[in-house]
Amino acid sequence: MTLESLTGWRPAAGAVVITLGRRSTPLLDRARVYACGITPYDVTHLGHAATFVWVDTLRRVLRVLGVEPVLCRNVTDIDDVLDDAARQAGIRYDHYAAFQELRFTDDMSALGVRMPDHEPRAHRYVDTVIRLAGALADSGAAYVRDGGVYFRGRSVVARSRLDEETALRLAREYGDRPDDPVKDDPFDVAVWQPTEPGHPAWDSPWGPGRPGWHAECVVMSTSTFGPCVDLHAGGADLRFPHHAYHSAMAEAFTGVTPYTRNWFHVGTVTVDGAKMAKSSGNIVLVRDLLETHPASVVRLAIIDRPWAEPWDYAPGVLNVAAARLEDLHQAAGRHVGHTDDTSLEQLRRLLARDLDVSAALDVAIEQGGTAARVLTAAFGLS
Known part of the structure; x- marks a missing residue:
């Protein structure tokens, strides 16, 4: 859905500039977007859904701005x-x-999240990880030890601006095994890890084993888009270690910096201040929400807030979203005698400026007519 298709609006000459966080990214006709997808071991909860609904919203906003997103998830x-x-x-x-x-696919479809353009699966890229591991070892960015290949990661911590204690805690939490005595440094991570009981294994030049998590995303992103992307999306909880090692590993292999022109780190969903997770026993399932509320209400509850900020979920937010959606629908039905180009341009500026969905909704509800219809269609809120 574009403004042009609804109103005859044309963007001004020059690049489209979208600002995410504190960084502006000029774009022409396409945007390469890589989104860290799921590890398919559990049901979809609201924390997962929030990330993917926001990525879907980013795609929709890019289209409104006249840029075609190409999404790899x-x-x-x-x-x-x-x-x-x-x-x-x-x-x-x-x-x-x-x-x-x-x-997961069923849940995303029920929420109106569109399928990605590319959906690589890690099991199809094992041979590519082996190539990456060999290339990093040949360049000195990694070393071979006891059937594994380990990426030198001390500089990654410095780039992340985390203190060592926090970085070690996160490395343990996300399975990077900083206490493994085989490694030269606690912050080195496996590109290829040797086989262990209870895990699948594939043959490699260093013996049977399996890919490291960060390396999997490196090869899937690089194989799809080449050495860099325009936007890399994912939950804020993946900032370190996953995104930090992904970008460092990709840059070490390709020699192209930066790996991504901008990051889109979606704020974590919490309940009573605790991160939503199965281990915490505080998950809110998407399927349960959709049994009592339309998908458009759940979507609006997720996106009617700053995308980068943590969100402490409470059930009452869905009632607020339902009332807000009704206001938008009533505004879309109001007859406006002419197309208000000023309102449409204001929507464009708000969405290009850090995806300010809430402010854009305020304008659409106040102005009504075409402005409200544009946002209703663009955000999948019918």
């Missing part, structure tokens, strides 16, 4: 947590992943 179907979940369920890891991915 990966599936991490080789991962230790997936192996553990499949083992507990008594199912092969790949069968378990396929089932959970299907449930």
Whole structure:
């Protein structure tokens, strides 16, 4: 949906500039967007959904601005947590992943989240990770040790601007094994890790093993888009270690910096201040929400707020979103005698300026007519 298709509006000459966070990114006709997708080991909760609804909203805004987004959203179907979940369920890891991915796809479809243009799955890129590991070892950015290949990561911590204690805590939390004695440095991470009982394994020049998590995203992104992307999206909780190592590994391999022109780190969803997670017992399932509320209400509850800020969820937010949606629909039905080009340009500026959805909705509800219809259609709020 574009402003042009609804109103005959034409963008001004020159690049489209979208600002995310404190960085502006000029774009021409396309935007390469890589989004860290799911590890298919569990049902979809609101924390997952918030990230992917915001990525979908980013795509829709880019189209409104006259830029065609090309989205790659990966599936991490080789991962230790997936192996553990499949083992507990008594199912092969790949069968378990396929089932959970299907449930995720159904949930996203129910929420009106459009399918990505590319959806690479990690199990199809094992050979590519082996090539990456060999190339990084040949260049000195990684080293071979006891059947594994380890990326030198000390500089990644410095780039992340985290203190060492915090970085170590996050590395342990996300399975990077900083205490592994085989590594030269606690912050080195596996590009290729040697085989262990209970995990799948593939042959490699260093012996049987499996890809490291960060390396999987490097090869899927690089194979799809080449050495860099315009926007890299994902949850803010992935900023370190995952995104930090992804970008550092990609830059070490390609020699192209920066790996991404801008980041889109969506704020974490919490309940009573605690991150929404199965381990915390505080998850809110998307399927449960959709049993009592239309998808457009759930979508609006997610996006009617600053995208980068943490969101502490409470059930009452859905009632607020329902009332807000009714206001938007009534505004869209109001007859306005002429197309208000000033209002449409104001919408464009607000959306290009850090995806200020809330302010754009305020304008659309106040002005009514075409402005309200544009946002209703563009954001999937019919």
